[in-house]
Structure formats: C-alpha cells, structure tokens
Amino acid sequence: MAGPTTAQRGAGQQEDTPDRPPRPGPVGRRMSRRRLLTVIVAAVLLLGSGALWALYGSSWLRTEKVRITGVDVLAPDEVEAAAAVPMGAPLISVDTDAIAARLRQKLPRIDSVDVVRSWPHDIGLKVTERKPVLLVKKGAKFVEVDAKGVRFATVDKAPGRVPLLEVTSGQSASLRRFGSDRLVREAVRVAGDLPAGVARDTQVVRVTSYDSVSLELTGGRRVTWGSGEAGAAKAKVLTALMKAAPKAGHFDVSAPTAPAVSGS
16 A cells, blocks of 8 residues: 655644744734833833932931031031021932032131032031131231132231231322232232241231332341242242341342342
8 A cells, every 4th residue: 555645744744733823013013112111111200200209208318417527717516507508408409509608608717618418418518718828907806818818807816927917008109009909919929929937937018019018027037029020039039048148137039130138
C-alpha cells in the first residue's frame, strides 16, 4: 500500500503546529502607547501634587530656627530681630531678598549678608560687618567710616588702632570743588595705601585739601602724603625712608620721586 503523499504529510504537520497569537496591528500599538503615557502622566501629577503639599501644606518643612554667623560687634539677637524671619512659614516661601534688604536698612553696620535656606527647617544669615578705617569725632562720640567712605555707626568709645580723621579745609576751593564726602574718600584711600607698620602707628589723618593729606604718627612723627595718587609708590618710598632714618621726625613723600626727610 502506498504511503502518504508529500502534500498529505505537509497538511498533517500544519494541523499539528500550535496556534500563535496574532500580532497587534498599528491601531493596537497606538492604544498601548496611549495607556502607558496616561499612566506616566498620572504618576507625575501625583508626585508633583505630593511635593507641592510637602513644601507648602505640610508641617514638615516649616521655618523653625535662624542661624547667624559672621557677627563681631553686632549681637545675634539684634540681627535676628532686624531680619524678622517669618517663623512657622513654609521654608520655600521665605523671601530671602527681603530679609537681606531689611538687615542692610536697619543695621548700617552690615556691609553684606547672604540669606540661605537650610533644609528642612532653618534660615542661615551669613553677615559681613563693615570695619572702621577712620573715625570722625562728633562731640564726645565717634563716627566710624569704612573703606568705602561710608559713615555707618556712631560709638561712645573709639575702637583701638583706628586713626582719627580731621578735615580742616574750611571754605577752601578744594572743598567747594570736591565736597566734604570726596575729601573723606580721599583720606580713606590714603589710609588704605599705608604700609602695615605705618597704619598701626597712625593716630590722625588730616585733610587740608584734595592734594594735601598728612599723617600724625606716634612719637610725634609726621608724614606729608599729598594727594591719594600713586599711593603704592608712596608707601614703598615711606617704608624705605623710615628704615634709612628711623629717628627722623618728618617724612615727605608727596612727590615720591623726590622724597625728603627732616628732624632727625
């Protein structure tokens, strides 16, 4: 008896092969992507709303403490009171720029301040105070002047090693032309250029005119500085003169290329 034909064998194998699931068509793939996108969007919205609630609505991230660094003359309690940080408010909502502005307005001794959030509960205030480089006598008190020429505080007692500023220009042409503030800035400029040793010994910076600044040092010594121009060169020349003539009473560096010494 003849065996099955080739066609019959093929037909049998096809019948025995298990059915494969049909592949999704283009429409099915688009629907799957839409569902996935919907799930992702829902998850993002859920996370976002949770984060907003944690930042603004919950009690977890509220302002509870103010940390102050950098103060020397100012008291921390004084700084905290002037800052007026809204305690209990959401930390994210605290206006750090407004706090910095309040501090500079209420406490002129503050030159700059960095206001930062320190999660989860603190506001940090990093204060930089102005330092006096000159003093202006005002009755029995003293007005402190910083390196920018800003008169920022009045104190009862003069801080140590800060020279007294005397402006004796009267009604001079220099005063009318430049004004007292400009003359003060010129004195500050000179004070900033002094060699360290001379600065420590300087008791008075006297301004007669824009181009006539002089110094009174300890031991009755005097320095004619001139204007604030060429300050670095004058400082070097003055240092050399003091080493060469340590017992001199008067040093003139107003023209640094032709200095003079007298009273030795």
